[in-house]
Amino acid sequence: MDLPVRPPVKPMLAKAVKKIPPGMQYEAKWDGFRAIVYRDGPELVIGSRNGKPLTRYFPELVTALLANLPPRCVVDGEIVVVQDGRLDFERLSERIHPAASRIKLLAEQTPAAFVAFDLLALEDLSLLDVPLEERRKALTDVFRDAGPPVYLAPATTDREVAQLWFERFEGAGLDGVMAKPLTLPYRPDARLMYKIKHERTADCVVAGYRPHKTADTAVGSLLLGLYDAQGRLQHVGASSAFTMQRRKELVEELRPLRLADPGTHPWAAWEDQAAHESDRLPGAQNRWNSSKDQSWVALDPSLVCEVAYDHMQGTRFRHTTQFRRWRPDRTPQSCRYDQLEEPVSYDLADILGPAATER
Structure with a gap:
């Protein structure tokens, strides 16, 4: 691949904090497999958090990403599986299987989706040193016409909205809220973002x-x-x-x-x-x-x-x-x-749109 950002790249990470910090970009914290997608024309690689490729396990995503991504780009996001209106990590874990026949069957029975939340490169330009606020604008433009099962992660700079997400989204299987400084460049393997999780x-x-x-x-x-x-x-x-x-x-x-x-x-x-x-x-x-x-x-x-x-x-x-x-x-x-507290049910379709739960 001849991209300005080449695989493998370790994703930027987050440190845990108790409360949602002010003055940042906020997103839901997705409960899936972190993945960085590299596309160079017809070539496409889905890289995992540890750098090993996930491409062979998600053939349906390869097809969908080739149909929705620009010809040359690097995108950070999350692979998820949606069942009954919420994320299902157990079914997602089952997708990692050594047998090609099993992979094909599971791709049909429990198809995965990709939720994009950062853009690391576009065409010949590396965006690693570009502030998050500008990367988000570019990402929004890139995914403006994307269709299921490829989605743009919702984001806001309103802290009150982020607090509402934190309280409600757990019912759809999400893991909390992410907070990202607007001026933050992309730094692989560095814990420069913040995660707020339920305890x-x-x-x-x-x-x-x-x-x-x-x-x-x-x-x-x-x-x-x-x-x-x-x-x-x-x-x-x-x-x-x-x-x-x-x-x-x-x-x-x-x-x-x-x-x-x-x-x-x-x-x-x-x-x-x-x-x-x-x-x-x-x-x-x-x-x-x-x-x-x-x-x-x-x-x-x-x-x-x-x-x-x-x-x-x-x-x-x-x-x-x-x-x-x-x-x-x-x-x-x-x-x-x-004895365990049950979160109030919340339909993932209210976060990603109706197509997210049409299975």
Whole structure:
């Protein structure tokens, strides 16, 4: 490709803040795969956040992007899957599959969309040093006539509107709000933007842990569970933000809870792939790294902790949770899904337009 900005480029990143800062451009925070699209005539590459191409996994987007993008450009955005009027990250994750036949089938059954929010290059001009305010104007011109499944991300400079988005858009599966300084140039891999995400707390059962990647004498992450309406303990996520000293201490603190017979654990069938179809268990194959060790240490599910989380994706925490404290006053059986706050439903069509949910 003979572009002024050539792949791979790492996307510009954001740091988390508690409140929406004033005097910036605001956008919804999309819950999908970050992607930078490079087009040079008939050539098109979809690059992921880590630089590896996603092109082969989304053939329907290649066709759509070639039909909607200028002949030579580089665009930053997000790949999403829309189901029932909201974003569905689980179905999006299923799109990463090694088999070409499966990729073709999923492209038909759960087609993806691309939401553009920045322009890095146009024709022979690199826009990396151009202020965001000017890049946004150019991006708006480029996507003025774009059609589904390619969209221009809504943006505003009105902080009150951004606050309204923060309160409402979660019901459509979005992840919060982004704030971007208007004079900001594009700086790959630098955390110069701001993200404002929802944070809630939940009491969860600590039912196991994964050893740290560097040593079995340290905890890598605590495995968390919640009881469903049928009384089954479901794996809902993990908590892993601990210092190394604390990781080592946790191994000793949790040692009395290690099960001599892991076969008695509610998640004992985790190595049986078929079991994952009816229950949420730890140890499912990692679609990004099939060689990753998914083994874990089974604990007696009698310990409860409070964690902070941003939002749910189906029946699990979308992101790694933050450990807050132990809850010796709570029984494991009281840690159920019904404690979780449900966001008010909001149709994605009200954000991107009716075509976003016409599936």
